[in-house]
Amino acid sequence: MRVVLAERRSPGERSSLEELAALARTLNHEVVGVLEQVRKPDPAYLIGKGKAQELADLTRSKGANRVVFNNQLTPSQAYKLSRLVGVEVIDRFQLILEIFAMRAGSPEAKLQVEYARLSYEMPRIREQVRALMSVEQPGLMGGGEYEVDVRYDMVKRKLVNLRRKLKSIASVREQRRKRRHSRGFKLVALAGYTNAGKSTLLNALTAAKAEVDDMLFTTLMPRTRAMRASRMILLTDTVGFIDGLPPWLVEAFKATLEEIYLADLVVLVFDVAEPLPEILRKFRASREVLAEYPVKVVAALNKADLIPREELERKLKTLNDVTMFAIPISALKHTNLSSLIEIIRTNVSGSREPA
Ligand SMILES: Nc1nc2c(ncn2[C@@H]2O[C@H](COP(=O)(O)OP(=O)(O)OP(=O)(O)O)[C@@H](O)[C@H]2O)c(=O)[nH]1
């Protein structure tokens, strides 16, 4: 699939087209063109009319068969855009949903992804059907309303059903956590942005053979293993964070994310090779995700092997100002893991009691 990426942003807003490109590559899409515009959102095309025409020309000249917007599109915007550019137009969240669907191996993951997909669709059904009807069969609006209702009810019923199943999965997970706690195990969650190296770290510290890949969202479902150095400490690898996740997506993955929230300790894994402002931004955003939960956090500055010593020390100094424990490691090269293990050991003992 050949894709053109598009982004609208407000003045002063940071571009995240690079991340969108990484998401697209994860789906095996080849990025053949990029278009960006700084302006306020336009109700019709999101970008300006002229820019939309430019997008159509770019898509045609590059022979692209899909356009991916980094912004959320209303169904009517997506519809109008796709009529103008002549190929399918989707937004960032549809792209993420497709990746999740591709990665979802277990029945639990499939349920969560299905729930997320329907939650995305639900508020759009009315507008979607209307947009279709008004363009193609203007006379049939009356019948269309009936179609909408049927579809709406069906999706609603499915969502209720899925929610029930997800609840029971969450309670199975909860029981298991309680059992482990009562047997004296300490639970440590590896969390952090996607591609930071969480699974590589899990493999380095345990006997796990979790899949590792330079793609986003390789891991969807938690995997728990005993730490080699301390058999009573269980490490859990989790789904990665990404910027701007809508609440419905977080809601769908609630059972999974609870492995993070309800751990005795969270090891937040960062890619220390990224620029410092980016690391700091991700650090703050991750802390925000965890803010509601009284869980202890240590920061593992991973991929230290990729940067020169001076750069690492400079970053470490800044990060030590914002967090108590920031420790540089290389999960890949097994560097400094003993220090991390020590920090984990000290911080899980005497942490909160099982719920
Ligand atoms: N150079 C270097 N690369 C690393 C290190 N740790 C992980 N990587 C690479 O970073 C990429 C992502 O690693 P993963 O362990 O899959 O990352 P993750 O956080 O589990 O990612 P998701 O499951 O996709 O969210 C892979 O290509 C790893 O080989 C490290 O310490 N140094």
Ligand SMILES: [Mg+2]
């Ligand atoms: Mg992973």
